[in-house]
Amino acid sequence: MNLANRKAVILVSGGLDSATNLAIAADQGFELYAISFDYGQRHRCELEAARNVCKAARVRRHITVPLDLRAFGGSALTDEIDVPKNRSEAEMSAGIPITYVPARNTIFLSIALGWAEVLGATDLFIGVNALDFSGYPDCRPEFIEQFQTLANLATKSAVEGTRPWTIHAPLIRLSKSQIIRCGMELGVDYGLTQSCYDPDLLGSPCGQCDSCQLREQGFAELGIPDPAQNF
Amino acid sequence: MNLANRKAVILVSGGLDSATNLAIAADQGFELYAISFDYGQRHRCELEAARNVCKAARVRRHITVPLDLRAFGGSALTDEIDVPKNRSEAEMSAGIPITYVPARNTIFLSIALGWAEVLGATDLFIGVNALDFSGYPDCRPEFIEQFQTLANLATKSAVEGTRPWTIHAPLIRLSKSQIIRCGMELGVDYGLTQSCYDPDLLGSPCGQCDSCQLREQGFAELGIPDPAQNF
Numbered sequence: 001m002n003l004a005n006r007k008a009v010i011l012v013s014g015g016l017d018s019a020t021n022l023a024i025a026a027d028q029g030f031e032l033y034a035i036s037f038d039y040g041q042r043h044r045c046e047l048e049a050a051r052n053v054c055k056a057a058r059v060r061r062h063i064t065v066p067l068d069l070r071a072f073g074g075s076a077l078t079d080e081i082d083v084p085k086n087r088s089e090a091e092m093s094a095g096i097p098i099t100y101v102p103a104r105n106t107i108f109l110s111i112a113l114g115w116a117e118v119l120g121a122t123d124l125f126i127g128v129n130a131l132d133f134s135g136y137p138d139c140r141p142e143f144i145e146q147f148q149t150l151a152n153l154a155t156k157s158a159v160e161g162t163r164p165w166t167i168h169a170p171l172i173r174l175s176k177s178q179i180i181r182c183g184m185e186l187g188v189d190y191g192l193t194q195s196c197y198d199p200d201l202l203g204s205p206c207g208q209c210d211s212c213q214l215r216e217q218g219f220a221e222l223g224i225p226d227p228a229q230n231f
Numbered sequence: 232m233n234l235a236n237r238k239a240v241i242l243v244s245g246g247l248d249s250a251t252n253l254a255i256a257a258d259q260g261f262e263l264y265a266i267s268f269d270y271g272q273r274h275r276c277e278l279e280a281a282r283n284v285c286k287a288a289r290v291r292r293h294i295t296v297p298l299d300l301r302a303f304g305g306s307a308l309t310d311e312i313d314v315p316k317n318r319s320e321a322e323m324s325a326g327i328p329i330t331y332v333p334a335r336n337t338i339f340l341s342i343a344l345g346w347a348e349v350l351g352a353t354d355l356f357i358g359v360n361a362l363d364f365s366g367y368p369d370c371r372p373e374f375i376e377q378f379q380t381l382a383n384l385a386t387k388s389a390v391e392g393t394r395p396w397t398i399h400a401p402l403i404r405l406s407k408s409q410i411i412r413c414g415m416e417l418g419v420d421y422g423l424t425q426s427c428y429d430p431d432l433l434g435s436p437c438g439q440c441d442s443c444q445l446r447e448q449g450f451a452e453l454g455i456p457d458p459a460q461n462f
Contacts, residue, residue, distance in 0.1 A: 063302055063303070065298075065299070065302055066297070066298075066299065067296075067297075067298050067342075068296070068297065069345065071294055071296055071346075072294070072345060072346040072349045072350075101345075102344075102345040102346070102348035102349050102386070102387075103341055103342070103344040103345035103348055103385060103386060104345070105385070106341040106344060106345075106381065106382075106385045107338070107341040107342055107344075107345055109341075110334055110337040110338040110340075110341040111298075111334070111338055113333075113334040113337060113338075114300065114303060114332075114333040114334030114335070114337075114338055115302075115303040115333070117333035117334055118303045118333050119303075135390075137384065137385060137386055137387060137389045137390045138384075138385045138386075140384070142384055143381075143384045143385055146377075146380060146381045146384050146385075147381060149377060149380075149381075150337065150374075150377045150378060150380075150381050151337075153368065153369075153371070153373055153374045153377050154334060154336070154337045154368060154369045154374055154377075155333070155334060155368055155369075156331070156333075156368060158368045159366075159368045
């Protein structure tokens with residue numbers, strides 16, 4: 001497949017997964033168009049991480065779309081609800097966590113779809129992961145497949161019969177340590193990434209939310225230090 | 232079906248179709264939660280019409296979500312591209328018009344889905360219409376069906392096995408005159424609505440864009456005057 005001049009839109013949050021996802025898209029030879037969302041998340045400092053990650057990956061263009069999901073609330077990530085801390089593995093895998101943001105990946109993919117359509121791209125990359133967060137309905141393989149079917153009906157290409165859409169979710173079946181290993185091989189600088197759901201005002205991770213714990217475990221399994229570790 | 236206390240989220244643009252769509256949801260007994268989008272459309276005065284339409288329908292709550300789609304452009308509705316005027320019927324039905332906003336209905340439905348999930352609603356209403364605008368891929372019945380399938384995979388209810396989602400598109404196969412007749416029977420005040428893609432600074436319709444022309448034809452077929460007619 002000749003990907004010369006073939007564009008892809010990549011969702012970039014600034015976390016470990018999305019940095020790896022971006023590196024995979026780059027490795028596959030796509031011209032990179034990155035999109036981030038300023039959605040009222042309490043961990044807004046991830047947007048600075050997203051900028052740094054995109055810069056390091058030399059993306060062609062990076063846009064940050066403001067979209068205030070606080071308008072309807074309902075999640076610990078956007079609302080005045082405490083982020084759960086120090087949960088056991090059993091607690092993490094029992095049901096949908098309160099950090100789930102209603103329909104977030106559907107919303108983000110839809111907006112990325114619109115931008116991709118304007119760019120003439122038909123490839124989207126999203127760094128979702130089904131294993132660590134089995135509790136998030138919109139991180140499952142069947143959701144991604146279904147979104148791809150929708151994209152093929154929702155857009156100009158559906159009517160005009162041009163190249164069909166591919167929604168890439170290369171991390172979807174990997175464990176956190178597999179993701180890190182993959183990223184290391186591709187030269188990702190994890191020191192630029194930010195995973196915490198509830199960082200302090202200076203952006204330092206709490207070390208106790210689900211996301212911090214999963215990240216810590218991932219590096220621990222590989223026996224290597226987390227380069228972003230500063231707590 | 233007992234709809235007492237059953238909530239629905241209704242997309243309301245302020246146009247003729249969406250006012251009718253809202254009236255149909257009300258007639259079916261749903262508790263009404265209306266959502267509009269401030270997406271950088273050149274016909275932003277439709278947002279005032281949306282407020283008036285929602286007020287007249289006594290919706291429980293109406294939110295307007297700011298989402299600047301000008302960030303990626305690509306449409307005459309959000310970009311510095313002229314809105315086509317005085318097109319013949321043949322021109323209107325030939326291909327996707329430049330007023331198509333990339334992935335707009337996918338984006339709007341996704342955000343409505345998120346709000347509905349927070350509200351505990353599993354019914355969404357969208358006033359799309361396949362006949363007049365056969366050129367818009369995201370106004371077709373197969374798109375709506377596919378979005379419903381996606382909703383049933385994307386959200387908490389998919390995992391928790393609660394009531395499945397229904398995406399209602401009651402106008403999808405109606406002609407403009409059928410829509411107007413339906414709305415008249417339900418008491419819709421079309422004088423509050425605004426359909427024009429390219430109104431002047433005072434909000435007066437141009438009378439020449441596709442949307443104005445289709446509206447005019449609809450009222451003409453019924454032999455009744457357009458109560459919003461002031462040009």
